[in-house]
Amino acid sequence: MRYPLFAAMLALSATFPSLADVLTIKKDAPKQYVVKKGDTLWDISGIYLQEPWQWPELWKMNPQINNPHLIYPGDALSLIYDEYGNPRLVINQGYKKLSPYGRITSKGKNAIPTLPLELLRPYLTFEQALNVDDIADKPYILGANVNTKMNTEGHIVYVKGELKLHESYAIYRKGDAYVDPQTNEELANKAQLVAVGRVFRKGDITNGIPASVKIEQVKREIKAGDFLMPAIEGQLLPAYFNMHRSEQPVQGEIIASVTGLREFSTMDIVVLNLGSEQQVKEGHILDIERQSPTVFDGRNGPRYKEDSNSLEKLITNASEFFGVEADADTTVWHMPKEQVGQLMVFKVYKNVSYALIVKNQHPIRVGDFAVIN
Structure with a gap:
């Protein structure tokens, strides 16, 4: 069998x-x-x-x-x-x-x-994307049983917040913000896993007695101010993904990669400025599109915008801003977007999501569009 x-x-x-x-x-x-x-x-x-x-x-x-x-x-x-x-x-x-x-x-x-699940495993269990308000409400580490700024496995840490006795908690550190490239709005903060510990003393906030947590696993040194979440929270995904396209049009961008690189390929993992607020769900397939370069067609013939001289660029920028032709002798050609790959969303938060690149014809870059037309 x-x-x-x-x-x-x-x-x-x-x-x-x-x-x-x-x-x-x-x-x-x-x-x-x-x-x-x-x-x-x-x-x-x-x-x-x-x-x-x-x-x-x-x-x-x-x-x-x-x-x-x-x-x-x-x-x-x-x-x-x-x-x-x-x-x-x-x-x-x-x-x-x-x-x-x-x-x-x-x-x-x-x-x-x-x-290959091993490619996704770290991002199914370790990566979190939380907004500032969510992080501010979490229990956080006050100190430890030893007077040191960094703690490690075997130490006891003391926590301000309501914790459940004998429960396992993951300890995270607030990381860089994920920023929307169009609005400059902070969509969420990367939460980096630091350690895992178990509560052995509940504590009493009213009387100024912190909860006590014994550290069981450490990924990096623990610092005061690191926050805690139940170990299982944010780590469960469906065992089966219904891989499909959304019935609603969607357009967003690749705003980051988990590796910090700016170019990536098939089976790399990227971050989108799309989440549950934009009706994105786990299993959604999105096309990756790239904007073709603008062409400035003037007295010297057609040239890419970046190859034009300063005056031509100024005229081009003004025409794009005001939505008019550059002048009687020049035209700005706005080229279409072209598909360069596909991705699958596998983890969704309020305004961001993690996605796996499943196909690409060219190297994928931060700034490429993620769309369902």
């Missing part, structure tokens, strides 16, 4: 029903593929489809693969077409694996996942 290790998978449960009619197989897709260790459903679907997130349609109505999450290294997959001409992947039962027979071994831990 085969048992899936669901807790170790990021499973995507559905996609557009209408896509079955337009599912297109790549011209160079193989007729047969043998699953290798380290493969994911996303990897295999990408061999056959231009849009790997359409994978549920490729495995749909498959009598041999009741659950596509239960395929294993060594399984041979064959590409066939049903009576309606729809492409399907099936397990080739005639393919013989070179393995001994005679006993049944549980292979659950080797079942291939949809996406």
Whole structure:
């Protein structure tokens, strides 16, 4: 028998029903593929489809693969077409694996996942994006049982705030703000995990007695002022993501990356200035678009704005600001946005969200647009 290790998978449960009619197989897709260790459903679907997130349609109505999450290294997959001409992947039962027979071994831990969860794991459990008011209301560390500015594993820290006895708490530090590039509004603050501890003395705020927390795990030194949240808070996501597009148009921007770099690629994680307030949900697929450069067409012929001289730039900026033509001899050409990739939202806060880049034609950058038209 085969048992899936669901807790170790990021499973995507559905996609557009209408896509079955337009599912297109790549011209160079193989007729047969043998699953290798380290493969994911996303990897295999990408061999056959231009849009790997359409994978549920490729495995749909498959009598041999009741659950596509239960395929294993060594399984041979064959590409066939049903009576309606729809492409399907099936397990080739005639393919013989070179393995001994005679006993049944549980292979659950080797079942291939949809996406490599190890890439997301730190951001499913450690990353938080909280607004200033939320942070201000949290219990915070006053000091420790030793007179030092930085504390570590084994220390006892004293906390101002209501804590539950014997409960486990995560300790966070307020990080940099996520800022909206259009309004300069602070959308949230990055909360960096510092440590985890357990409450062994409840305390009494009314009488000036702090709660006591024994530090059990440390990621970095603990400082006075670091705040606490229940260890489980903000760390739970659905085991299955319904991967789909929003019915409402959405437009935002990539405002940061978790690595701090300004260019990134497939399977990198980025931060968007979109959240629950903008009706964004976990599993939403958004296109990544980039603004094509403005062209200044004047007496010297068409040139990119950045290649124009100072006077031309001044005229261009004025025309853009006032919404008029530059002058009788020049025209400002505002080029369209072009798609450069796709991303999937996997963690949503009020005004920001974390997303995984699932496809890119060019390096993705901070400032690129995230849209659903």
